[in-house]
Amino acid sequence: MFLTSHRRDHHLANAILFDTPETLSDVFLRQPSEHLAGGQSLFFEGDEARHVFEVTEGSLRVFRIIADGRRVITGFAHEGDVVGVSLRSAYPYSAEAICETRVRRLSRRSFDAATQENELLRNQVFARLCDEMAAAQDQMVLLSSKTAEERLCTFLLKHMKRTLSKQALQPVLDIPMTRLDMGDYLGLTIETVSRMISKLIARGVISPVGRHAIRVNNPSLLAQMAGDGDECEDQRRLVAGGRRH
Amino acid sequence: MFLTSHRRDHHLANAILFDTPETLSDVFLRQPSEHLAGGQSLFFEGDEARHVFEVTEGSLRVFRIIADGRRVITGFAHEGDVVGVSLRSAYPYSAEAICETRVRRLSRRSFDAATQENELLRNQVFARLCDEMAAAQDQMVLLSSKTAEERLCTFLLKHMKRTLSKQALQPVLDIPMTRLDMGDYLGLTIETVSRMISKLIARGVISPVGRHAIRVNNPSLLAQMAGDGDECEDQRRLVAGGRRH
DNA sequence: CGGTCTCTTGAGTTAAATCAAAGGCGGTGG
DNA sequence: CCACCGCCTTTGATTTAACTCAAGAGACCG
Secondary structure (H helix, E strand, O other), rough: OOOOOOOOOOOOOOOOOOOOOOHHHHHHHHHHHHEOOOOOEEOOOOEOOOEEEEEEEEEEEEEOOOOOOOOEEEEEOOOOOOOOOOOEOOOEEEEEEEEEEEEEEEEHHHHHHHHHHHHHHHHHHHHHHHHHHHHHHHHHHHHHOOOOOOHHHHHHHHHHHHHHHHOOOOOOOOOOOOOHHHHHOOOOOOOHHHHHHHHHHOOOEEEEEEEEEEEEOOOOHHHHHHOOOOOOOOOOOOOOOOOOO | EOOOOOOOOOOOOHHHHHOOOOOOOHHHHHOOOOEEEOEEEEOOOEEOOOOEEEEEOEEEEEEHHHHHHOOOEEEEEOOEEEOOOOOOOEOEEEEEHHHHHHHEEEEEHHHHHHHHHOOOHHHHHHHHHHHHHHHHHHHHHHHHHHOHHHHHHHHHHHHHHHOOOOOOOOEEEEOOHHHHHHHHHOOOOOOHHHHHHHHHHOOOEEEOOOOOOOEEOOOOHHHHHHOOOOOOHHHHHOOOOOOOO
């Protein structure tokens, strides 16, 4: 389980918060931040789940290796996200730094204690779990019924929304992960990912800015191509007979 | 969000539990059970999330209708499962009875109150959320990297495990859902689902028992065909270079 | 500046989707 | 009780989107 922070507003001086944490991040504030080089593992699937981590800088990929050796990335954790939350004794997935990354570590005991006693924190954990669940369902929709093009556009759009909130209206989007990461996340091969990126570039929707960044020229077209429709509420009640499985 | 019960042991007389619920089911015990005919909707995606439901009999499909009218089933809820748990004001999915089904309804206020004040219940909700999250990740693995055959076998196996626990060693497995339901859950068309079922029958792995039940002749072969390997721990640490996206 | 790794592009293959049609089961009414 | 109708399911033929295989291009590093 990894928990995505939607907003992290530090209203109050951190010093005050050490003893009465108001946000999940506050709980981690006392911990020293640890550095991970790109590609370095934080923990492996099956390891005893002794710690919970907050990402303070950089990004992690969260994945499983399946029977035949293939990798399935179930999500990415970015600044402010918490990874390793679970009730099981072992981590159900591995986590690895995509790029230079910093995390704060907290023992599960401490984390559990903090969230058990503090209703505010508890609700935040619950809220994040719910959001993560919703994200997982979105991903299921993507994997079970979107085309390669729609998957890529959805991915870019999601990362745009995440970055946009902090980087104002800057249209240059950092993509720290490799094509392989994207492929393993989107259920596609690197070749298909590459082809779809080329297609978007050819159509002028995006422009390449080195290998790990793009400029989004036409966000609304990108959104349209992501195939989420307008989430048109009315249509939901009709049991529309659209085909394609 | 819907929560799966792993075990529902009523150690104590229910009467005693009314005031001090020990399990999530106990919270629903006072509520009258409502009947749903097959195909009947419990709630729609986007509806205001006023209630939480416990399935006491039968099964529900939990799904979303996407932009082009297609349906994606994100899960099924069976006896003992709780559906509708979320923090959002609106349900993020629809829920519909697959067959004759009974549910107990609880207002979100009551449910939240009960779980806020009772640590035991709260932990159960948390545990179920974690399990559901793990199931969602399994489903992502299935959708992003399993073949049609593996998907079907995984599906049958999962339902076998669920049913087995209560119906002893009886190898006849009820499949209340239609081929369309299976397809929308597994990311396949009804034709492909049907073909894969025929293939399993031809190979003698299963035998048809009417339309909505099968006999599993060779559970271990079925497990092998599900493609989950032996979850061999050692292989996990090797960054094996298996192909297929 | 050579080596390695990542990415791109092209050509051919394939698993599953689509299109099409027939078969079986269940319900309804004569 | 049987005939008919509608729905779900099965099976077959064809198409297609994405995968696989292959080779070349660009980036990064010692």
